[in-house]
Amino acid sequence: MKNWLLALASLLSLQAMAQGKYGLKATTLAEYRASIVSNPDKELVALKDVIPDIVLDVRYATTNNFTKEKIYSLPRAYARKPVAQALYRAQQEFKKLGYGIKVYDGYRPYSATVKFYEVMKGDTVYVASPYKGSKHNRGCALDMTLVDLKTKKELKMPTAWDTAEKESWAAAPVKDPEVRKNRETLISVMERNGFKVYEAEWWHFDFVGWQNYEVMDIDFEELEKK
Numbered sequence: 254m255k256n257w258l259l260a261l262a263s264l265l266s267l268q269a270m271a272q273g274k275y276g277l278k279a280t281t282l283a284e285y286r287a288s289i290v291s292n293p294d295k296e297l298v299a300l301k302d303v304i305p306d307i308v309l310d311v312r313y314a315t316t317n318n319f320t321k322e323k324i325y326s327l328p329r330a331y332a333r334k335p336v337a338q339a340l341y342r343a344q345q346e347f348k349k350l351g352y353g354i355k356v357y358d359g360y361r362p363y364s365a366t367v368k369f370y371e372v373m374k375g376d377t378v379y380v381a382s383p384y385k386g387s388k389h390n391r392g393c394a395l396d397m398t399l400v401d402l403k404t405k406k407e408l409k410m411p412t413a414w415d416t417a418e419k420e421s422w423a424a425a426p427v428k429d430p431e432v433r434k435n436r437e438t439l440i441s442v443m444e445r446n447g448f449k450v451y452e453a454e455w456w457h458f459d460f461v462g463w464q465n466y467e468v469m470d471i472d473f474e475e476l477e478k479k
């Protein structure tokens with residue numbers, strides 16, 4: 254009886270390992286490739302390919318982020334195809350106003366979310382829970398701001414990107430009317446084009462319909478291997 258229980262326990266712990274440390278089984282490269290065959294919308298596309306005039310500042314490929322470590326080996330911003338297409342439509346609207354999109358982060362491999370959670374010691378307001386994964390892991394979220402098309406300089410916003418402060422909240426009171434207008438423009442154009450701002454971060458937008466896309470753990474190098 255005891256041996257039988259031990260065998261069962263070791264079988265269960267093996268299964269737990271296969272499910273990941275936090276009980277979430279992220280999509281692998283092989284599973285991702287199979288998913289695109291049955292549903293082409295699941296393809297992760299490089300934002301630069303869909304929106305050539307987009308500005309990228311992929312901070313997690315540098316040490317200029319809250320972890321102070323280089324998390325990505327390549328400075329890439331990917332999103333699922335319909336997400337990139339919706340962002341393209343938003344870009345056309347911003348351009349009419351003299352602005353352009355600057356992206357700090359798009360698709361983020363699940364292992365990076367686990368790392369962030371461990372760095373932040375379990376905070377789940379400003380980093381996603383590894384038990385559920387982030388919408389970035391699904392290729393359905395963007396961290397972004399606006400730049401002036403002429404100067405390429407960032408518009409003034411309430412805080413810097415990835416600041417874990419009360420001023421980061423999307424509806425936080427703002428005194429400066431210019432800053433308030435900039436944040437309002439960003440949020441209203443994005444929300445008209447199929448996104449929803451995250452209440453605790455003015456820069457984070459989820460694609461409406463993210464539930465249809467799985468959490469993935471594929472790094473950029475794997476993704477670019479043909």
Ligand SMILES: [Zn+2]
Pocket residue numbers: 389394395396456457458
């Ligand atoms: Zn984000």
